[in-house]
Amino acid sequence: MEKRLKIVGFLCNWCSYAGADLAGVSRFQYPADIRVIRVPCSGRVNPLLVLKCFQEGADGVLVSGCHPGDCHYQEGNYYTRRRMMMLKNLLDFFGIDKRRFHISWVSASEGKKWADIVIKVVEDVGAALEEITKQ
Amino acid sequence: MSLSMDETVFGKKELLQILKSVSDRCVIIGPVMEDEKLYFRPVDCIDDIVWEFDNTVNSIKEFFFPQRQALYELKQDKIRTFEPDIEKKRILLFPRPCDVRAVTILDKLFMGDYEDRAYRTLRENTVIMGLSCRNPGPRCFCLSIGGNPFGMEGMDVSITALENDKYILNTVTDRGKVIFEGKGKRADKEEVQRFERLKKQAEESIKREIHIPKDLLKAFESDYWKEVSEACLKCGVCTYLCPTCHCFDIVDERFYRIRCWDTCSSDAFTRMASGEDSRKNKFKRYRQRIYHKFSYYKENFEEYACVGCGRCAQYCPVKTDIVEIVSTVNEKGTP
Amino acid sequence: MIGKIKKTAKQILGDGTVSLFLGYGKNSLGDTVPVFIKQEKDVEKLVWDESCYYNLTRYFTDKDINQFEEGPIGVLVKGCDQKSLKVLLSEKQVKRDRIRIVGLVCSGMKNEKGDFFTKCETCDSNNPDGELCDVVIGQKVERKNREDDFSDIEKIEALDPAQRQELWSRYFDRCLRCYACRNICPLCYCNECIVEQNDPGWVRPSASKENNLYFHIIRAYHLTGRCTGCGECERACPVGIPLRKINRRMIRAVRDSFDFIAGRDAETKSPLACFRQDDREDFIK
Numbered sequence: 001m002e003k004r005l006k007i008v009g010f011l012c013n014w015c016s017y018a019g020a021d022l023a024g025v026s027r028f029q030y031p032a033d034i035r036v037i038r039v040p041c042s043g044r045v046n047p048l049l050v051l052k053c054f055q056e057g058a059d060g061v062l063v064s065g066c067h068p069g070d071c072h073y074q075e076g077n078y079y080t081r082r083r084m085m086m087l088k089n090l091l092d093f094f095g096i097d098k099r100r101f102h103i104s105w106v107s108a109s110e111g112k113k114w115a116d117i118v119i120k121v122v123e124d125v126g127a128a129l130e131e132i133t134k135q
Numbered sequence: 136m137s138l139s140m141d142e143t144v145f146g147k148k149e150l151l152q153i154l155k156s157v158s159d160r161c162v163i164i165g166p167v168m169e170d171e172k173l174y175f176r177p178v179d180c181i182d183d184i185v186w187e188f189d190n191t192v193n194s195i196k197e198f199f200f201p202q203r204q205a206l207y208e209l210k211q212d213k214i215r216t217f218e219p220d221i222e223k224k225r226i227l228l229f230p231r232p233c234d235v236r237a238v239t240i241l242d243k244l245f246m247g248d249y250e251d252r253a254y255r256t257l258r259e260n261t262v263i264m265g266l267s268c269r270n271p272g273p274r275c276f277c278l279s280i281g282g283n284p285f286g287m288e289g290m291d292v293s294i295t296a297l298e299n300d301k302y303i304l305n306t307v308t309d310r311g312k313v314i315f316e317g318k319g320k321r322a323d324k325e326e327v328q329r330f331e332r333l334k335k336q337a338e339e340s341i342k343r344e345i346h347i348p349k350d351l352l353k354a355f356e357s358d359y360w361k362e363v364s365e366a367c368l369k370c371g372v373c374t375y376l377c378p379t380c381h382c383f384d385i386v387d388e389r390f391y392r393i394r395c396w397d398t399c400s401s402d403a404f405t406r407m408a409s410g411e412d413s414r415k416n417k418f419k420r421y422r423q424r425i426y427h428k429f430s431y432y433k434e435n436f437e438e439y440a441c442v443g444c445g446r447c448a449q450y451c452p453v454k455t456d457i458v459e460i461v462s463t464v465n466e467k468g469t470p
Numbered sequence: 471m472i473g474k475i476k477k478t479a480k481q482i483l484g485d486g487t488v489s490l491f492l493g494y495g496k497n498s499l500g501d502t503v504p505v506f507i508k509q510e511k512d513v514e515k516l517v518w519d520e521s522c523y524y525n526l527t528r529y530f531t532d533k534d535i536n537q538f539e540e541g542p543i544g545v546l547v548k549g550c551d552q553k554s555l556k557v558l559l560s561e562k563q564v565k566r567d568r569i570r571i572v573g574l575v576c577s578g579m580k581n582e583k584g585d586f587f588t589k590c591e592t593c594d595s596n597n598p599d600g601e602l603c604d605v606v607i608g609q610k611v612e613r614k615n616r617e618d619d620f621s622d623i624e625k626i627e628a629l630d631p632a633q634r635q636e637l638w639s640r641y642f643d644r645c646l647r648c649y650a651c652r653n654i655c656p657l658c659y660c661n662e663c664i665v666e667q668n669d670p671g672w673v674r675p676s677a678s679k680e681n682n683l684y685f686h687i688i689r690a691y692h693l694t695g696r697c698t699g700c701g702e703c704e705r706a707c708p709v710g711i712p713l714r715k716i717n718r719r720m721i722r723a724v725r726d727s728f729d730f731i732a733g734r735d736a737e738t739k740s741p742l743a744c745f746r747q748d749d750r751e752d753f754i755k
Contacts, residue, residue: 048688051672051673051684051687051688052672054684055673055674055680055681055684068751078746079742079745081745081749081751081754082728082742082749083742084753084754085727085750085753086691086694086720086724086727086742087691089720089723090687090690090691090694090719090720092631093626093627093634093716094634094635094638094683094687095629095632095633095634095638096631096635097631103754103755104754104755105751105754105755117755120755128631132631132632170710171710172709172710174644174709192708192709202646202676202677203676203677273499274499362506365506365535366504366505368650368706369653370648370649370650370652370653370654371648371649371650372646372650372706372708374648375646375648376646384675386675386676388675388676388681395677396646398648402666403666416534417532417534448499448501450708452650452653452702452706453504453524453654454497454501454502454503456498456499458498459497459498459499
């Protein structure tokens with residue numbers, strides 16, 4: 001069996017998790033490297049959680065929430081946007097490859113998009129890790 | 136201490152040769168430059184070692200009392216302990232007499248009533264070749280606290296730089312003798328006299344003196360401690376750079392139980408799981424630091440837990456000066 | 471200038487305007503140290519020279535200091551210190567009517583080697599803000615310094631991720647986790663720092679280069695949009711880690727992404743505490 005990457009996904013309950021569920025029901029195929037954690041809102045995702053994933057050995061992290069304007073809690077994802085933007089910037093400075101941390105907006109009806117995003121994320125994380133092991 | 140006529144003189148090249156020849160059998164730890172500051176580090180290349188320097192940022196305590204030491208691993212209910220590597224031999228090159236004396240002070244704790252096996256192994260496997268301090272710094276005060284810039288306490292070999300890349304060696308222990316057996320030339324009268332003159336010069340250049348009151352306990356309740364600790368940041372710089380500070384914490388990280396350095400200045404040091412903390416205020420913690428070094432340790436082990444290296448005053452971000460604080464207790468602190 | 475400083479301090483201590491005055495003094499070795507003056511007679515201890523580099527606003531959030539103080543606290547601030555004070559005011563950590571701000575015109579501070587600090591070479595606040603301070607002492611100076619072009623940060627950014635990791639590994643291998651950087655920072659004032667939380671354990675407490683990296687990432691993240699670049703963290707570090715570079719990277723990021731610079735005024739909220747509908751999302755899938 002091919003070695004699986006360990007990618008942690010924080011999915012907001014109302015949009016992204018539902019979208020991922022839809023992907024499953026619709027039988028859209030995507031790699032099993034992602035491990036999903038359901039959160040009420042992407043705004044709940046404390047950047048410390050993302051860092052904890054990396055510390056504990058995650059290869060990659062994905063934070064996925066509702067599209068701006070559609071947040072179930074009105075504003076949560078606006079905060080997500082700013083926070084993750086700064087976190088991504090900071091991680092990059094220390095050489096934690098940009099391709100290991102992703103943020104996405106997936107709505108409840110975007111099953112196909114979810115599958116495509118996971119495929120892309122797994123690809124990117126894999127490529128980043130290959131470069132590290134080459135060193 | 137004057138030298139007997141058994142002492143030997145080496146040229147720098149010859150010393151380097153001897154060091155290179157033993158470097159395949161043991162790890163050599165010496166002072167090297169890193170980003171414009173000096174640190175004691177295990178060296179890959181002997182030529183990186185710096186021969187002339189004031190003191191390093193770190194002391195040598197980390198080579199006997201590691202900053203981070205795994206005690207055991209607990210995985211799936213199986214425990215794996217870590218035994219000290221008895222095969223690994225090391226040479227500690229050019230620590231100052233103060234730093235070496237500090238190790239002998241720590242010996243009383245780590246090889247006292249309760250022995251730390253790993254510590255003992257590291258002590259037994261390490262040959263210490265100290266370098267006499269020809270130019271004590273402006274913050275040094277070893278003389279007034281039982282040390283000497285040309286001291287040999289705790290060393291296997293004491294090395295002193297004469298002029299023209301010549302070094303005079305005094306082998307203190309048999310271990311030291313073995314490495315230099317049959318090498319070098321005997322010191323002549325002139326060289327010994329030069330050594331004595333350099334020693335006197337070094338001793339006279341130390342202006343700073345600490346005056347430790349014999350009855351320090353009398354000042355315990357004084358408001359003096361509030362005053363002197365006002366600027367203190369409660370960080371760990373003085374503690375971690377101090378050659379005699381030895382407090383530690385035990386933490387669990389993933390599968391490992393790890394012993395790591397801790398500082399009594401930090402908020403969480405005395406705090407218990409219930410939230411109870413008998414040293415809630417900063418001044419109580421600062422007072423504790425002073426008393427541990429200059430009262431309690433002396434009572435328990437008959438030594439002050441301080442060797443006068445001056446690092447705490449030099450690297451403290453707010454320049455808190457322990458000499459000034461301890462020396463003026465009687466003047467300002469006793470009721 | 472020192473004459474006016476002492477006069478001001480004496481006055482506000484004497485008439486009871488403040489019960490504590492934070493300033494600069496000397497210890498017996500001749501080092502400049504922070505001094506805490508409570509009585510008029512001690513005002514003589516005050517000094518002002520090119521080694522007064524401390525950011526004294528750090529003591530406003532020191533609970534061991536301010537819990538003993540009944541009256542307001544007076545403080546000497548340079549232009550850089552005053553920026554941190556503005557952030558503290560905007561975060562409501564200090565009440566404006568509980569402090570007296572004595573601004574000092576500064577032409578730069580020198581380190582122990584006698585060189586100007588890098589931050590002084592790019593200083594844009596030699597003259598403290600007259601609107602914030604209760605009094606400003608010193609003749610106004612014309613700014614002669616260069617702009618901060620972040621070129622040293624760009625050098626690091628030119629490295630590939632693996633090289634960057636190696637560079638920072640080398641620094642963080644030296645980190646002792648002494649927390650001097652955190653404790654000297656005026657804006658690191660959490661009653662319980664995340665490093666002291668062991669359930670959940672956000673960052674591992676022992677000092678290894680892997681663990682240390684995460685401590686510094688978290689600290690830099692918690693300062694994003696708040697740090698004013700005073701550089702005390704870098705000065706306090708005993709092992710010479712270039713901490714100010716990390717904070718400046720985020721200062722530039724916040725400036726470029728949100729058009730915000732911390733310490734400009736004492737009211738505006740930090741960019742991470744608010745949002746705009748049109749924030750950029752080019753990094754989002």
